[in-house]
Amino acid sequence: GKALAEKCQRILDERTRYAAWVFEIQIYDYNARGAILGWPLSVAWFGGSGWQDRNEALFEAAAEVAAALGTK
Numbered sequence: 001g002k003a004l005a006e007k008c009q010r011i012l013d014e015r016t017r018y019a020a021w022v023f024e025i026q027i028y029d030y031n032a033r034g035a036i037l038g039w040p041l042s043v044a045w046f047g048g049s050g051w052q053d054r055n056e057a058l059f060e061a062a063a064e065v066a067a068a069l070g071t072k
Contacts, residue, residue, distance in 0.1 A: 004068060008061050015054055 011057050011061050
């Protein structure tokens with residue numbers, strides 16, 4: 001349904017924003033001294049970025065979609 005599709009899109013959009021964040025010019029300027037464009041800023045940054053919550057939301061949404069489709 002439309003509501004579930006919109007929810008899933010919001011979840012995917014948020015995940016994409018975090019994945020693309022390192023490509024922002026400010027991050028590139030900061031990161032250029034020690035890494036190649038596209039590398040993560042650091043394990044510490046990612047560890048505190050809320051990735052567990054984003055993963056949980058993604059997997060819960062996937063389960064909702066599977067249930068709506070009648071699949072496992």
